Amino acid sequence: MAPSEFHGVFPYLVSPVDADGAVKADVLARLCDDLIKAGVHGLAPLGSTGEFAYLDGAQKRRIIEVVVEAAAGRVPVVAGVAATTIAEARRQTRAFAQLGVDGILAVMEAYFPIDDDGVHDYFAAIASACDLPVTLYTNPNFQRSDLSLPVIARLAKIPNIRYLKDASSNTGRLMTIMNQVGEDMKIFAASAHIPAAVMLIGGVGWMAGPACLAPRESVALYEMCRARQWDEAMALQRRLWRLNQAFAKYNLAACIKGGLEIQGYAVGAPLAPQKPLGEAGRAEVKAALDALRA
Numbered sequence: 001m002a003p004s005e006f007h008g009v010f011p012y013l014v015s016p017v018d019a020d021g022a023v024k025a026d027v028l029a030r031l032c033d034d035l036i037k038a039g040v041h042g043l044a045p046l047g048s049t050g051e052f053a054y055l056d057g058a059q060k061r062r063i064i065e066v067v068v069e070a071a072a073g074r075v076p077v078v079a080g081v082a083a084t085t086i087a088e089a090r091r092q093t094r095a096f097a098q099l100g101v102d103g104i105l106a107v108m109e110a111y112f113p114i115d116d117d118g119v120h121d122y123f124a125a126i127a128s129a130c131d132l133p134v135t136l137y138t139n140p141n142f143q144r145s146d147l148s149l150p151v152i153a154r155l156a157k158i159p160n161i162r163y164l165k166d167a168s169s170n171t172g173r174l175m176t177i178m179n180q181v182g183e184d185m186k187i188f189a190a191s192a193h194i195p196a197a198v199m200l201i202g203g204v205g206w207m208a209g210p211a212c213l214a215p216r217e218s219v220a221l222y223e224m225c226r227a228r229q230w231d232e233a234m235a236l237q238r239r240l241w242r243l244n245q246a247f248a249k250y251n252l253a254a255c256i257k258g259g260l261e262i263q264g265y266a267v268g269a270p271l272a273p274q275k276p277l278g279e280a281g282r283a284e285v286k287a288a289l290d291a292l293r294a
Helices: 025-037 057-071 086-098 116-128 149-155 171-184 195-200 215-226 230-249 252-262 279-293
Strands: 008-011 078-083 103-108 134-138 161-166 186-189 205-208
Touching: 008 215, 025 057, 057 086, 078 086, 086 103, 086 116, 103 116, 116 134, 116 149, 116 161, 134 149, 149 171, 161 171, 171 186, 171 195, 186 195, 195 205, 195 215, 195 230, 205 215, 215 230, 230 252, 230 279, 252 279
Parallel strands: 008 205, 078 103, 103 134, 134 161, 161 186, 186 205
Antiparallel strands: none
């Protein structure tokens, strides 16, 4: 599927992997199918919640294969590409494009600091390696060399770099980016932001792990925002925010995987050395889900 515009709720998918390192394809496919039936607008494998930094190349490829097959063209699949070198980023981009994804979510991993020109060249290389829409991913809390505002403005001029997913939690920064890039780039929120607030200032949706646990409620929130029903949207946003508060206390992948386990998806624990969600965390996530659906 190749829509003219990405918008709406794109759950960041988990990466279910068994003790031997094999991708649990049946579990992942069932999750994708259920999310689509719940009304989500797209799927985003190999994002932060997908533990991309802990997976090898074969595991990443298998996850993309499963998600593309499960989506079956019903919603777009935007796959995460993350690397420390331009050569590897290009390789992943071309491989995932050949597997049939509809877009690329571009992440930069860095051990040594990279200057602005190097950051620009990395993302520009991903865009040049495919003819798919590219979403830039900025997360100052975790990325050693992040996208600066001048680099974002430069990259916005590349035709197929069309979106930015911001996980800075700085909504003022988002407004500055929107003012700079205009119509050249659309903005997706992350779970670090309040999605309804980002929609109010001009966002087109959000890519976030919590939507895996509450897809119907997330879609309902998006539709309220689109209809400019702000009072209703904020009432639902406040209920959903309790989930975000739990995620802020614990490992994100552990929270999403733990919450999915509670809901009957055998996705397993986060990949070691990450720790699974403890008893207190599971109780907190379950309480948030119960309160949301009460």
